[in-house]
Amino acid sequence: MVEGRPVGRVGDVDWLLTGSGDPVTVFAHGFGGGISDTRPLGSGVDGTRVFLSFRGHGGSGPLPPDWTYDTLADDVRQVADLHGATRAVGASLGAGALTRLVADEPERFERLVLFLPAVLDEPRPAEARGRFVALADALDADDEDRLASVVALEVPAEFSGSAAARTYVRQRTVALRAPGMREALRRLPALTAVPSADALRALRAPTSVIGCVGDPLHPASVAEALADAVPNAILHVYPQPGVLWNQRGDLRRRISEFLNSR
Structure with a gap:
């Protein structure tokens, strides 16, 4: 049990449900993180919020040794399909998983937030x-x-x-x-979210891409390239790193206002 409703499971992936009604938004965390990391990002988001725990994290099952961003995209897909999620938020690793998912299924979500994307179509610096x-x-x-x-x-x-x-x-x-x-940790740096940024050209969902300057794990150049690749994207780059430490209130406002827009 964690705060909120009891954790459920689909396949090997744990999830936590909060809120009620429509729309339904799925939240995907970063590497080494978990449900508790993404819950603050959904505090002002309307409707039902579903927080997943990737395989290899929390109480979810293990990651397969040959995992890729396709593996992570499958985790998000299972949870989103189970709950009928129409919106999604991904942070860091979760942003990469969502990027992979919508490259394959560009019409899967109505709105997307990609926070601190760490990688697109080139390995990490x-x-x-x-x-x-x-x-x-x-x-x-x-x-x-x-x-x-x-x-x-x-x-x-x-x-x-x-x-x-x-x-x-x-x-x-x-x-x-x-x-x-x-x-x-040894496998992650060589992986890319998509083979080419062109894979995102068919995505039409309004997408908020949020990055920051000065974070070597989440270069601003990746957020800029991602926003450039998505036709209906808006980009915000914070002028300093540590967004979850020094800009949490503004970040939560940005996410909720974007997702709650009709």
């Missing part, structure tokens, strides 16, 4: 790859302090040492120690 390698190496060495120091790089400097930062680092290191995460 060297700095991001290095971060994943450092995490995997720390797991290989079973070095808790080393793992925590790499995770702490995700916290904006102004929050470093705060109680919130300590909680974040502790929860994230626990999540990264889950079975299969080490292997996934």
